Amino acid sequence: MTSVTAPLAGRVIGLAAVPDPVFSGAMVGPGTAVDPERTAGPALAPVAGVVVSLHPHAFVVVDDEGHGVLTHLGIDTVQLGGQGFELLVYKGDRVELGQPVVRWDPAAVEAAGRSPVCPVIAVDATAEALSDIVEDGTVGAGDVLFGWH
Numbered sequence: 385m386t387s388v389t390a391p392l393a394g395r396v397i398g399l400a401a402v403p404d405p406v407f408s409g410a411m412v413g414p415g416t417a418v419d420p421e422r423t424a425g426p427a428l429a430p431v432a433g434v435v436v437s438l439h440p441h442a443f444v445v446v447d448d449e450g451h452g453v454l455t456h457l458g459i460d461t462v463q464l465g466g467q468g469f470e471l472l473v474y475k476g477d478r479v480e481l482g483q484p485v486v487r488w489d490p491a492a493v494e495a496a497g498r499s500p501v502c503p504v505i506a507v508d509a510t511a512e513a514l515s516d517i518v519e520d521g522t523v524g525a526g527d528v529l530f531g532w533h
Contacts, residue, residue, distance in 0.1 A: 388504065388506065391504060391525065394419050395521070396416055396418055397418070398519030402417045407503045412503075414505070415514070416519055416529050417503045418523060422491040422500070424487070425488075427502070428482045429485050431445050432447060433446045438475040440464075440469030440471060441466070445485075452506075452508065453506060455503075458490070469486055471485075481526075506530070509532060513532055
């Protein structure tokens, strides 16, 4: 089983509460979402593996079992054109669990009129493949959000 961890600290709100129908409808995949603390800092790798997709506002890490986990930093943040985001790794890099991947500032995202809510998605998974999904409460960076069988 893969344990998928929180890429940042904040309040877990679950996918249904994400202000974007693609994520809230689980069209990308099942998972949960974190409303991050409003402090600048890194988003961490939620699993150990290879960075297969990397943008300033989103990244996917695939673990050794082939599980791809999408971390999306805010909603509609692609429209910011990378402003306020700093890539700390490269596509194709192997990252360890909890390694910083992108540095960003959720408060700046919010000030730019975007939601800083971060969906953490099990790409191409079925809802049945996930267990113990956290959908409320507070988490620290690195706390387990769900298991993937």
